[in-house]
Amino acid sequence: MLLWNLGEGMTYSKRFSSKFFSRLLKPAHPDNPIRDRATSFEIVFEHLDQKNVKNFTIVETGCMRADHGELAMGDDGASTYIFDDFINYYDGQVLSVDICQANVDHANGMTSDKTKVHCQDSVDFLWNLPKKQIDFLYLDSYDIVRENPHPSQLHHMKEMCAVIDKLGKGSIVCVDDHDAFFTGDGKIAKGSYVKDFMDDIGYEPIHEGYQIVWVM
């Protein structure tokens, strides 16, 4: 069991702020919109920093890809890269899944051996994960389309169904592209159905912006 003494200056969120915060707010092209994942990731890492046992399990659906360049932080987010940085600052594992082999190869090539990206459908993957509590679940798989958001929203709800028995008190859940079309109301969001479900079981988001975050 790895225990950390949280002294001044010894938190990952501080490292995240100096290393990634501003890069996440800079799209590869100036015409691309700014997607603020920096604020929400900082909140997530501040919560994880508070945990006494620094051996984390991060699970992600939809890994980093090279669509906007090798490290497209300001566009897709390069989440796998950032989570790998976190897990190497402390300890633990990043388990990621993507249905596209090229993206899986890219993400495995950009991360350490503490991160393992699997090529599989995310619902199947989450259902078959060992029953160990997840510290941070990041849902960012099936891309959402404005004219037909339902398949993406349903897929993310199916992911929640498949993973629910690996979540517990203190698990953090974040869904990306909550304000994908900048409508400001989170209605055409990857996580709309997940939000409905979380509302029903009594969890208020701790952050709602480009991403939505809950602490269970």
Ligand SMILES: C[S@@+](CC[C@H](N)C(=O)[O-])C[C@H]1O[C@@H](n2cnc3c(N)ncnc32)[C@H](O)[C@@H]1O
């Ligand atoms: C928005 S991208 C992920 C971006 C990444 N999280 C980042 O920060 O760079 C969505 C990814 O989900 C993958 N995907 C789509 N449907 C999927 C499914 N059913 N299961 C697993 N992955 C899927 C796509 O191949 C794509 O790589």
